[in-house]
Amino acid sequence: GEKVEQHESTLSVREGDSAVINCTYTDTASSYFPWYKQEAGKSLHFVIDIRSNVDRKQSQRLIVLLDKKAKRFSLHITATQPEDSAIYFCAASMSNYNVLYFGSGTKLTVEP
């Protein structure tokens, strides 16, 4: 099955700087790549996703990049704020197969 590797287990940035979280996947059939945020002690919430028919997607301060050749995708959070502090999970799914395979998570800390 698909394996998703999340490269940074922890990441610390100063408020206002950008944060980048990188993930790689193994299965070339994967075509859907969402990101989820988990605040301390809480559940996971969807933040942004990208499908394999595009290589860039932006939603306000969040940018997702997809490099299909390298089987790599990344989440860029610009102008970080303290409320961005959380664990971020990347995931991948194959088309016609409604199962998400998750990375191990990146704990992002935004320092004032």
Next chain:
Amino acid sequence: EAAVTQSPRSKVAVTGGKVTLSCHQTNNHDYMYWYRQDTGHGLRLIHYSYVADSTEKGDIPDGYKASRPSQENFSLILELASLSQTAVYFCASSGRVITEVFFGKGTRLTVV
């Protein structure tokens, strides 16, 4: 708003005992999932279902059973709980075409 409700929210179980975790969704979603979260491992898929009265094995099904008696309800059953099953368990649901997956608040299970 999409809702996935898990019960109980926390449970202490005795080794060798039977544990049932329940999940109810009001999203009218076809797919339901049970994930397990352990520190450093992200979320790992235990079982999932895409239609009532049918369940599928995920990546780590050993020691777990699942039951989907209706579209709204999905249970995870540990027939003989073991110490290694101490974890946080998340139920989730999604539509037929995978977009956003909605997660419950999680159940913290401690096996002693």
